[in-house]
Amino acid sequence: MKSLFISFAVALSISTSAASGPRLVEPVLHTGKDRGGPAHVALTFDACMGRVDMRILDVLLRERIPATIFVTARWLQYNPQATAILLAHPDLFEIENHGAMHVPAVDYPTSIYGITAAGSPQAVAREVEGGGAAIVAAGAPQPRWFRGATAKYTAASITEISRLGYRIAGYSINGDDGSLLGAGAAERRVASARDGDVVIAHINQPGHAAGAGVVRGILALKKRGVRFVRLADGAAPPPAPVLSD
Template identity: 30%
Template sequence: MPWNISASGSRTAAALAAVASLTLALSGCSSYEATSPRDARSHPAEGARAEAAPVDCEQARCIALTFDAGPGKDTARLLDTLKREKVPATFFLLGKNHVVKHPDLVRRMAREGHEIANHTWTHKRLTDLDADGVREELSRTQDAIAEITGREPTLMRPPQGRTDDTVAAVSRELGLAQILWSATAKDYSTTDSALIERRILDQAGRDGIILLHDIYDGTVPAVPGIIRKLKKRGYTFVTVPQLLAPGRAEPGTVYKP
């Protein structure tokens, strides 16, 4: 009887481990060490040139607004809102069917002071690729953005937040820091702008990085309310490099609030 109990317990433990492993895989989590914005500010790399920040985020309640997977049909309207509200944002752009399709929008982002970053060429999960595959996904977008703006990005966001040692090594090689997030509306799953706004407001916090997508119908209409209400709470909007200043995003490193 004791053997039966032990065997049952072992089977239960194995089943729970399998469920945990599956849950981890489905959630998009990967094994990595992350640096917070505060840590980046507190320990700038020796000799590194820091981003010139318009505000001291050690004193102000800073938050970074970021958009993935564009440009798209609503991006011009989003840029109008950001210009009117005097809010800088960070855009993690997709190469194929986005950067190459909307070069004028990419140029406008750069001209209006937004940070332009890399979100791969085709949105493949980088952890499913070997080093050459990761390099192709990132370098093609680097080249496309540089051809349009004259400057290669220094930041990237791995699709679904999935990263590993191979992704880090290739990112380091290409001069790209990895930027994750602290607040997401899961706007890919809803067109309800009020719900998108509420989800972001519920998750917003100091030194936060907000993840939205300017390619989904409900997102851009939610942005004015998000900006207005976060300003009312005393937040100052900055780009991701400004959030890390006087630190500097180090290639290969994962940054997450």
């Protein structure tokens, strides 16, 4: 089988933040397209806190589907058995950094979707470094990618995260709206992925209907012949994101 090398292109969409603070940016990430092979899609899952959705993890294991899992230090602490499963399958699962306490990596005082942001550059650094340290302490390799809670940042916090050695993990398809979608809507979102898409969904809400839809969407993509890839499958680190005009 021909080797697949992926390059990552990053664009930043800009959203309006509180009037007293800088603009927030939300990175959009696509993989480079493999012109000579099947369509490929990167599945990424956030494990914010709570437990693990075994509906999703079981299908990834059974179908041998690789994925990138963004974990917080809080999630690792309360899910040692699920963590052991991820660590036992390094060929399938790439473990990346979702922060220490699941606070938005925004460097001024604000609230995003009701979650209080880190609030200062120092607090952003603590959130990033704390998450990375917990992953290494759990026995995984040093993470290279960071996705903050809410996936929103300021330009300055992106610069700080890059200084700490991370790339920002954006996405191109929001598969479950924070695990708040119904099963049918989540299935349609995930199944709509096309060549080069990066899908975000959640793997920490076993009690939500969205997880069942995410599973059905993944299986629909597999039936269509999609090849699943991890963010680590790129030939080289992606370029640092640059703000558009």
